[in-house]
Amino acid sequence: MNLLYILLVLAVWLGLWWLNTRFALHKSTQWIVPVLFGITLILLWEMVVRLFGVSPVILPAPSAIWTRLVSSMPILWQDFVQTIFKGALSGYVLGCGAAFVTAVLIDRSPFLQRGLLPIGNFIAALPIVGIAPILVMWFGFDWQSKAAVVVVMVFFPVLVNTVAGLQATEAMQRDLMRTYSASYGQTLLKLRLPAAMPFVFNGLKIATTLALIGAIVAEFFGSPIKGMGFRISTEVGRLNLDMVWAEIAVAAVTGSVFYGLVSLIEKGVTFWHPSQRG
Amino acid sequence: MNKIIPVLTVLAVIVAVWYAAAIRMNSQWTYDQAARAGTEVTLSTLVKDTLAQERPKLPAPHQVVAELWNTTVEKKITSKRSLVYHGWITLSATLLGFGIGTLGGIALAVGIVHNKAMDLGVMPWAIASQTIPILAIAPMIIVVLNSMGISGLIPKAIIAAYLSFFPVVVGMVKGLRAPDQMQLDLMKTYNASGAETFWKLRLPSSMPYLFTSLKVGVAAALVGTIVAELPSGATRGLGARLLSGSYYGQTIQIWSALFAAAALAAALVIVVGILERAVLKKMGMAQ
Numbered sequence: 001m002n003l004l005y006i007l008l009v010l011a012v013w014l015g016l017w018w019l020n021t022r023f024a025l026h027k028s029t030q031w032i033v034p035v036l037f038g039i040t041l042i043l044l045w046e047m048v049v050r051l052f053g054v055s056p057v058i059l060p061a062p063s064a065i066w067t068r069l070v071s072s073m074p075i076l077w078q079d080f081v082q083t084i085f086k087g088a089l090s091g092y093v094l095g096c097g098a099a100f101v102t103a104v105l106i107d108r109s110p111f112l113q114r115g116l117l118p119i120g121n122f123i124a125a126l127p128i129v130g131i132a133p134i135l136v137m138w139f140g141f142d143w144q145s146k147a148a149v150v151v152v153m154v155f156f157p158v159l160v161n162t163v164a165g166l167q168a169t170e171a172m173q174r175d176l177m178r179t180y181s182a183s184y185g186q187t188l189l190k191l192r193l194p195a196a197m198p199f200v201f202n203g204l205k206i207a208t209t210l211a212l213i214g215a216i217v218a219e220f221f222g223s224p225i226k227g228m229g230f231r232i233s234t235e236v237g238r239l240n241l242d243m244v245w246a247e248i249a250v251a252a253v254t255g256s257v258f259y260g261l262v263s264l265i266e267k268g269v270t271f272w273h274p275s276q277r278g
Numbered sequence: 279m280n281k282i283i284p285v286l287t288v289l290a291v292i293v294a295v296w297y298a299a300a301i302r303m304n305s306q307w308t309y310d311q312a313a314r315a316g317t318e319v320t321l322s323t324l325v326k327d328t329l330a331q332e333r334p335k336l337p338a339p340h341q342v343v344a345e346l347w348n349t350t351v352e353k354k355i356t357s358k359r360s361l362v363y364h365g366w367i368t369l370s371a372t373l374l375g376f377g378i379g380t381l382g383g384i385a386l387a388v389g390i391v392h393n394k395a396m397d398l399g400v401m402p403w404a405i406a407s408q409t410i411p412i413l414a415i416a417p418m419i420i421v422v423l424n425s426m427g428i429s430g431l432i433p434k435a436i437i438a439a440y441l442s443f444f445p446v447v448v449g450m451v452k453g454l455r456a457p458d459q460m461q462l463d464l465m466k467t468y469n470a471s472g473a474e475t476f477w478k479l480r481l482p483s484s485m486p487y488l489f490t491s492l493k494v495g496v497a498a499a500l501v502g503t504i505v506a507e508l509p510s511g512a513t514r515g516l517g518a519r520l521l522s523g524s525y526y527g528q529t530i531q532i533w534s535a536l537f538a539a540a541a542l543a544a545a546l547v548i549v550v551g552i553l554e555r556a557v558l559k560k561m562g563m564a565q
Contacts, residue, residue, distance in 0.1 A: 017395070024395040037399030058422055115284030119292075125493070125547050126540045127501040129413075130516075133524030133532050138303075138335065212411040220417070220508050221524055229414070233509070236417045239425075244418050252410040259409035 005051040009044060016040040060242040068242040069249060075231070076250055083228040084254055086143035087215035091150025096207055099155045100200065103162035104188070117163060124156040132218040146218045146227075153214040154207035158200070165199025166192055198273045201266040208258045212251060296339055303335040304328035337530045345534040358514075361538045367515040368503050369542060371431050375438025376499040380492065382439065383446030390447070391454040391480070392472070404447050412441060413502065417509045434506040434515075441502035442495035449491025453484025482561060489554035496546045504539060516542070 020036050023029040042062045048054065049061040056064060069076070106112040132149045139145035169192050177187045219229025228247050235243040270276055301324070308327045312319045319327075329338040337345075346361065353360040386404075390397045416437045423433040457479050465475045507517025516539045523532035 020399055021395040024398050030398055033395060033398035034400075034402040038403065057425060111284050112288070113284075114281050115286075115288035118281060118285055119288055122544065125497045126543050127497070127504050129501055130504060130520055130536045130539050133520050134529070134536075137524065137527070137529070209409055209411060213413050216411055216414045217505055217508075220505075221521070232414055233417050236421045236509070239421075241418065241422070248414055248418075251414050255410035256406055 065245040069246040079228045082226045087146030088211040091147035092211040095151035095154035099158035120156045120160045133221045136221045146215045149218040150211045150214040153210045157206045158203040161199045161203030165196030169195045197270045300336045300338045301328045342533045345530045371434035372503045375435035379439035379442035387450035420509045437506040438499035438502040442499040445491045445494040449487045453487025454480045456483045
């Protein structure tokens with residue numbers, strides 16, 4: 001019987017794969033390929049769980065996760081507000097804002113730049129999430145400590161990218177501003193900040209994922225009885241894996257939407273950049 | 279070389295700010311103690327006391343350094359309180375996971391470059407997966423594998439592999455596509471087969487991209503391992519040190535574990551950087 005099931009799963013997989021190779025051939029149908037690939041994965045997942053009777057304690061079926069997702073909307077929404085709006089977003093705005101202002105402030109001092117950049121680059125590569133227990137101790141269990149973790153996590157990538165962006169103008173362009181007898185402020189506002197925007201948005205996009213990770217992982221170290229990280233760690237303990245998967249699905253969609261939103265804003269702000277044209 | 283003085287200056291400022299913050303943040307406790315004992319706090323006793331508390335809110339730098347020295351050099355490395363021991367636990371899982379993730383990532387990238395359907399089907403998901411907080415999945419993987427009877431090194435390595443996998447895929451695909459049409463045409467005029475084009479053109483020109491993403495990947499693998507050590511039950515590794523420190527209010531222990539993790543991350547990135555320079559130099563691609 002098991003052999004039959006294995007063959008069935010393989011047949012579905014190969015069939016859909018063959019279909020995909022057909023779709024990949026023509027330009028007009030190519031958009032179907034990633035969609036079908038995603039559907040294939042979920043379908044195989046569902047089939048494996050049902051046919052082989054995988055225990056829901058190990059891997060719940062997608063349909064079970066979906067039912068749980070729909071039925072516990074209020075809890076998910078409450079966790080979402082706690083973690084995303086209060087923790088991640090407020091930290092993201094504060095951290096990115098502070099990094100941007102710092103970058104503009106140290107812009108006039110090459111000495112500070114030479115000193116801060118290597119350190120910023122170094123810190124950006126460190127496992128900063130580890131700072132979460134300390135900040136939870138300082139700022140308490142509620143969202144303030146999560147926002148603080150997010151601030152620290154997003155600060156350095158945005159700082160490093162903004163400083164690099166402010167140096168992105170060419171000597172020719174700066175000379176042109178000088179021939180206009182533009183002041184430092186005018187050059188900054190009209191030439192160097194716009195030119196820095198592609199770099200700034202690169203940092204902002206990296207920071208979106210970091211913000212979610214920071215807010216969720218910080219909740220593993222203690223939080224009030226709501227929040228996505230809290231829910232994940234407690235429901236894992238109670239072996240309610242469908243709830244965990246539902247939270248993860250929410251986190252995944254949120255991450256993509258957040259990233260997409262920042263990309264949309266980038267498209268509007270840096271419409272002149274080669275990577276946005278064409 | 280003209281970087282050293284600015285960097286040292288900034289570092290000195292950071293340490294100074296740290297000391298000032300330590301005095302300020304720990305002063306509450308000192309004042310409370312003094313009020314209870316009915317004594318007056320002078321500035322010198324305040325400074326002395328705030329920098330030498332048992333469980334300070336913010337330990338002073340020299341306390342962290344002393345703890346680091348204590349737990350690395352003075353303790354035997356087999357001791358449960360040695361940071362070298364915990365660091366090794368974390369490092370071994372990180373390296374195993376990083377190895378698996380890198381090999382898997384390269385294999386998938388090769389598939390993507392050579393198969394149109396895979397490119398169109400997998401690539402959007404690989405890129406989208408970088409925007410989602412994958413780390414949230416870590417506690418579940420640990421617990422599920424634990425209930426299946428797998429514990430210790432393997433679950434942590436799986437999470438580390440998972441985290442280092444996608445950066446390598448994305449970077450490697452970019453690298454394998456780096457040769458331009460002119461170079462590919464040249465290979466065609468040589469009547470090179472697909473395999474020859476791969477080994478002699480695509481793979482060599484992907485190396486700079488590979489190493490860039492390896493640096494990202496190894497840092498991500500370490501973060502993954504540390505977070506994987508957080509769920510209850512883990513008693514070994516730097517992540518477990520962080521968690522137990524936070525449970526028992528041992529701030530000095532948290533800070534020293536944090537610094538050990540930072541040193542480990544820095545060492546890993548530097549090792550990859552040295553490898554990069556050696557390989558690129560050997561290939562004649564060093565700038």
